[in-house]
Amino acid sequence: MAFIQLTGVTLDLPIYEVHGRSLKRQMMRLGRKNAIAEGNDGVVVVRALSDVTVRFESGDRIGLIGHNGAGKSTILRVMAGIYAPTVGEVAREGKVVPLLDISLGMDDNSTGLQNIRLRGLLLGMTDSEIKSKQQEIAEFCELGDYLDLPIRTYSSGMRVRLAFAISTAVDAEILLLDEVMGVGDASFMHKAQARLADLHRRSEIVVLAMHSNAEIRRTCNKVLWMDNGGVRMFGPTEEVVSAYEAFVSS
Numbered sequence: 001m002a003f004i005q006l007t008g009v010t011l012d013l014p015i016y017e018v019h020g021r022s023l024k025r026q027m028m029r030l031g032r033k034n035a036i037a038e039g040n041d042g043v044v045v046v047r048a049l050s051d052v053t054v055r056f057e058s059g060d061r062i063g064l065i066g067h068n069g070a071g072k073s074t075i076l077r078v079m080a081g082i083y084a085p086t087v088g089e090v091a092r093e094g095k096v097v098p099l100l101d102i103s104l105g106m107d108d109n110s111t112g113l114q115n116i117r118l119r120g121l122l123l124g125m126t127d128s129e130i131k132s133k134q135q136e137i138a139e140f141c142e143l144g145d146y147l148d149l150p151i152r153t154y155s156s157g158m159r160v161r162l163a164f165a166i167s168t169a170v171d172a173e174i175l176l177l178d179e180v181m182g183v184g185d186a187s188f189m190h191k192a193q194a195r196l197a198d199l200h201r202r203s204e205i206v207v208l209a210m211h212s213n214a215e216i217r218r219t220c221n222k223v224l225w226m227d228n229g230g231v232r233m234f235g236p237t238e239e240v241v242s243a244y245e246a247f248v249s250s
């Protein structure tokens, strides 16, 4: 049975390019005065997550909500294993598929077909899995002969089609989704949503960051409300979303 458990997770991200004082002033303006600190070595760090303990179980459909900069994307990255926590632990069981930055890892000078293979390998597919899914991916993205051309010749919508088709061809046990998609034109958008819904059904755990409360109510059974890098509230969807709405409108 799949699960993800975060225990006392704190994540500090170092920012090497910036001087302490000017950034500190900026963060104060943003109301995040506690999020930023200067280490002994003079390197400025942003505390992106602060002492987060939470457990997601098989069957959970989790919505992440919270203001801009609350830590939604960061917690998804920690769950995906992209960031290692500065303090605390992440335990998980199950194959994780992150759909966070779907175009990441695409190679401009390789053809569409070569990129299917590259991305597939990056996403943990085996050679034979890639071969067996290649046809279906090609059909889904409707790029026809373009698949034999380097993707630097693609429009941005065509790239997204390809990236989306590959990323969603993987069988996930734990699916992590950031508010991805301005996925191409209207007809593709429609197909993409149907494909995502199917992926949701097949995954044991789905965690998604979203700004649409209506969408969260429709798809999630639990909601995690993040606030300044910490957990403000975690529980059944309606309870948490109503509390968040009351907070935002107050």
Ligand SMILES: Nc1ncnc2c1ncn2[C@@H]1O[C@H](COP(=O)(O)OP(=O)(O)OP(=O)(O)O)[C@@H](O)[C@H]1O
Residues within 6 Å of the ligand: 013, 014, 015, 035, 046, 047, 048, 066, 067, 068, 069, 070, 071, 072, 073, 074, 075, 209
């Ligand atoms: N690479 C980074 N380096 C330094 N700080 C970062 C980095 N990425 C994110 N942060 C900081 O971490 C905090 C959490 O950011 P995050 O992107 O997780 O927020 P979010 O809730 O996803 O926001 P949004 O709703 O705007 O997408 C913010 O203060 C942000 O400035």
